[in-house]
Amino acid sequence: xxxxxxxxxxxxxxxxxxxxxxxxxxxxxxxxxxxxxxxxxxxxxxxxxxxxxxxxxxxxxxxxxxxxxxxxxxxxxxxxxxxxxxxxxxxxxxxxxxxxxxxxxxxxxxxxxxxxxxxxxxxxxxxxxxxxxxxxxxxxxxxxxxxxxxxxxxxxxxxxxxxxxxxxxxxxxxxxxxxxxxxxxxxxxxxxxxxxxxxxxxxxxxxxxxxxxxxxxxxxxxxxxxxxxxxxxxxxxxxxxxxxxxxxxxxxxxxxxxxxxxxxxxxxxxxxxxxxxxxxxxxxxxxxxxxxxxxxxxxxxxxxxxxxxxxxxxxxxxxxxxxxxxxxxxxxxxxxxxxxxxxxxxxxxxxxxxxxx
Numbered sequence: 001x002x003x004x005x006x007x008x009x010x011x012x013x014x015x016x017x018x019x020x021x022x023x024x025x026x027x028x029x030x031x032x033x034x035x036x037x038x039x040x041x042x043x044x045x046x047x048x049x050x051x052x053x054x055x056x057x058x059x060x061x062x063x064x065x066x067x068x069x070x071x072x073x074x075x076x077x078x079x080x081x082x083x084x085x086x087x088x089x090x091x092x093x094x095x096x097x098x099x100x101x102x103x104x105x106x107x108x109x110x111x112x113x114x115x116x117x118x119x120x121x122x123x124x125x126x127x128x129x130x131x132x133x134x135x136x137x138x139x140x141x142x143x144x145x146x147x148x149x150x151x152x153x154x155x156x157x158x159x160x161x162x163x164x165x166x167x168x169x170x171x172x173x174x175x176x177x178x179x180x181x182x183x184x185x186x187x188x189x190x191x192x193x194x195x196x197x198x199x200x201x202x203x204x205x206x207x208x209x210x211x212x213x214x215x216x217x218x219x220x221x222x223x224x225x226x227x228x229x230x231x232x233x234x235x236x237x238x239x240x241x242x243x244x245x246x247x248x249x250x251x252x253x254x255x256x257x258x259x260x261x262x263x264x265x266x267x268x269x270x271x272x273x274x275x276x277x278x279x280x281x282x283x284x285x286x287x288x289x290x291x292x293x294x295x296x297x298x299x300x301x302x303x304x305x306x307x308x309x310x311x312x313x314x315x316x317x318x319x320x321x322x323x324x325x326x327x328x329x330x331x332x333x334x335x336x337x338x339x340x341x342x343x344x345x346x347x348x349x350x351x352x353x354x355x356x357x
Contacts, residue, residue, distance in 0.1 A: 053074065109343050153238075158284060163247050313326070
């Protein structure tokens with residue numbers, strides 16, 4: 001999702017906006033743009049936001065609050081006196097730069113997953129933490145916060161509530177991943193494949209190494225830069241780190257869908273007693289979840305776009321009276337960016353007036 005120049009009321013003074021200095025590494029990426037938009041919408045108290053990226057995005061203009069700024073190169077001096085750094089870049093860029101960011105005294109929020117196994121990092125999901133009543137301990141020098149994978153956040157939040165309706169015996173999730181999880185390159189390749197197929201041209205396959213347009217695949221080609229199995233493993237790994245205790249870990253399979261944007265999940269939940277769809281719906285209702293009744297259009301990628309809420313519909317399982325189906329749709333970029341910004345908001349308690357001196 002792009003960040004467009006917006007018209008707004010006259011600009012308040014910088015002192016009225018806040019006092020934190022923020023850097024977004026990978027500001028030209030889809031997630032970087034979404035982080036910038038969420039920082040604006042949530043009125044994050046930033047006096048200055050630096051947009052940083054690689055050579056490909058240098059000089060690109062972006063809107064930040066009511067001003068227009070441009071993307072600069074990633075250099076060590078850019079992190080001087082920065083309070084929060086969001087890594088929305090690729091994993092390689094994060095690994096290359098996060099040490100110098102730490103040395104400069106900045107708190108780190110990682111959306112690239114490069115630091116998910118770093119011993120000093122913590123996978124976080126503020127939505128789930130609030131649901132559990134968890135409060136982060138005050139840490140004057142907090143380690144990197146890794147924003148949990150959006151599918152893991154959604155599954156942990158929903159299954160945590162479902163458990164309140166009835167004990168869960170088993171859960172199985174089929175996760176349909178959009179091209180936007182591969183950034184702009186993934187979006188472009190899906191578009192190019194679609195155009196090539198309709199014009200009977202050879203398909204570009206640099207990103208997926210397989211046809212994804214008009215197709216559903218369970219694995220990429222051998223030359224692809226990542227695997228769907230690794231995504232399934234990441235979702236389960238992050239889920240185990242953020243989900244409530246006593247909540248079963250779901251079996252997860254991730255498929256590549258021929259969609260540009262927005263996740264969909266088909267979730268089957270089996271209980272130890274007969275499933276009650278009405279009670280289940282009541283348990284699911286709450287913050288961040290929008291229940292869609294059967295009389296309305298079912299949740300889908302299109303109507304979830306731009307929303308932070310998770311769209312959910314509930315239906316009985318025709319072959320198993322002890323089970324129910326949840327059909328789920330959500331904006332992957334918005335959920336990821338909101339998770340990241342809320343991580344920073346929670347970490348702000350350790351630096352109430354900017355950098356720890």
